[in-house]
Amino acid sequence: MATVTAGKYGIIYAESDLGWSPGVRTATSGNSLWNQTTSTNINTVQAAYSSGSKGSVWIVVRMFLAFNVTAYQTGYTLSDMRLYYVPTTSTAGSSGAGMKMALVKSTAQGNANTNLTVSDFNNFDDSVDYAANDGSQNNTWRDLSSLQYVDLNATAITAITGTGYLKICIMEYLFDYPNTAPTVNPTAMKAYGNFGSTVPYLSFTATAAGYGNNIIGVEAGSIGDVISVSRSDISEVIGV
Numbered sequence: 001m002a003t004v005t006a007g008k009y010g011i012i013y014a015e016s017d018l019g020w021s022p023g024v025r026t027a028t029s030g031n032s033l034w035n036q037t038t039s040t041n042i043n044t045v046q047a048a049y050s051s052g053s054k055g056s057v058w059i060v061v062r063m064f065l066a067f068n069v070t071a072y073q074t075g076y077t078l079s080d081m082r083l084y085y086v087p088t089t090s091t092a093g094s095s096g097a098g099m100k101m102a103l104v105k106s107t108a109q110g111n112a113n114t115n116l117t118v119s120d121f122n123n124f125d126d127s128v129d130y131a132a133n134d135g136s137q138n139n140t141w142r143d144l145s146s147l148q149y150v151d152l153n154a155t156a157i158t159a160i161t162g163t164g165y166l167k168i169c170i171m172e173y174l175f176d177y178p179n180t181a182p183t184v185n186p187t188a189m190k191a192y193g194n195f196g197s198t199v200p201y202l203s204f205t206a207t208a209a210g211y212g213n214n215i216i217g218v219e220a221g222s223i224g225d226v227i228s229v230s231r232s233d234i235s236e237v238i239g240v
Contacts, residue, residue, distance in 0.1 A: 001080075005201040007112035008066040010035040011044050012121045015059045020049075020181035024058040030121035040196040041088050045101060045141060047172035047189050049182040058182070061190075062124070063170040064116055065200055066109035070164035072206050078157045081204040082149040083131075083168070090192035091143040098142040099191040100173035103131040103150065105159070112165055124169035126177060130156040135173050141191035147198065157204075166202065 012033045016024035034042065046061035065083075072078060083103070093099035105128035108120035131150050132139055142148055159166050172189045175182045 001203050002072060002206045003201050003203050004067050004069050004072075005199050006065045007068045008036070008109045008115060009064065009195075009200060010109075010116035011037065011042065011061060011063050012116060012118060013043070013046075013059070013061045014121050015057055017055050017057050020058050021179055024060050025176065025179055025181075026122060027060075028119065028122055030118040033116050033118055035115040038196045040194045041090055041192055042195065043190060044193040045099065045170050045172050045191040047175040047182060047187070049185060049187045051185050060172070060176055062121065062176070063193075064106050064108050064120065064123075065168045065170070066106070066112035066114075067166045067168075067202055068112040068164070069160045069166055069202070072204075073161055073164040075209050076206040077209060078160060079205045079207070081152040081157055081202060083152055083200060084147055084149045084198070084203055085141075085200040086145070086147055086194040086198045087141050087143065088145050088192040088194050089143050090190075091141055092188055092190045093140070093143065097137070098140040098144075099189045100135045101139055101141045101150075101191065102126070102129070102133040102171050102173045102177035103139075103152070104129055104133070104169050104171065104177070106167040106169040108169075109167055112167070124171070126169075126171070126179075128155060129153065130159070130166075130168055133173065133177065139173070141170075141193075145194070149203070152202075 012030035014024050014027050014030040044063045048059040105125040108123040
C-alpha cells in the first residue's frame with residue numbers, strides 16, 4: 001500500500017450573531033484558524049447554535065486537508081483509497097456515537113504547499129463529494145482514541161489523476177453540509193482530533209500501469225517495488 005501524508009492541514013473557526021445563511025454558513029472569512037497544529041485534542045469540525053439573554057450565535061468549524069500525490073498522478077491505477085486520522089473521546093455527536101461528517105472538494109491550500117488564511121473558510125465545493133457522505137457510521141468522526149479511516153470514492157481518485165493533488169474540506173454532515181440551520185438550543189455536533197499523534201494521511205493501492213496481472217511470479221501489487229530498482233542492482237533482481 002502507498003501512503004501520502006497531508007502536506008498542509010488546518011482548521012478554521014467562524015461564528016456569527018447575524019444568522020445561519022446568510023451568516024456563518026456562507027461567511028467569506030472565519031474568526032480564527034490553526035495550521036499544522038500538533039494538539040492532541042483540538043476541535044476540528046463543528047456546527048452549533050445557542051441563544052440566550054444576549055442573543056443568538058451560530059458556530060461552524062471546518063477542517064481542510066491538502067495532499068501532494070503527483071508521484072502517483074500518472075503511470076498507476078489507484079484503488080482502495082482511504083483517509084486515516086485519529087479522533088479523540090472529546091467528540092460529541094449522535095448519542096455518543098460520534099459526529100457525522102461529509103468530505104467535499106476544497107479549493108484552499110494551493111498545491112498542498114500553502115497555509116490556510118481565515119479568508120479560506122468558504123473555499124470549498126460541496127457539490128463534489130469525495131466520500132459517500134451518507135451519514136452512515138463509515139462516515140462518522142468517532143468518539144474514540146485510535147486510528148480511524150473513511151473510504152474515499154472514485155471522484156477523489158479522479159482528482160489525483162487529473163491534477164496530482166487531493167484537497168479535502170471536512171464539514172459537519174447534519175447541518176453544515178446540507179446548509180440546514182440548527183434551531184435547537186443547544187445543538188453541538190463537535191469533532192475533536194489528535195494531531196500530536198498522527199497527521200492525517202491517505203492510504204491506497206497503486207498498481208503500475210500495464211501490470212494488472214501477475215508477471216513472472218511477481219504479485220501485481222508489488223510490481224512497483226520491482227520497477228523502481230536502480231540499474232546498478234537489477235542484476236540481483238534478475239538472479240533471484
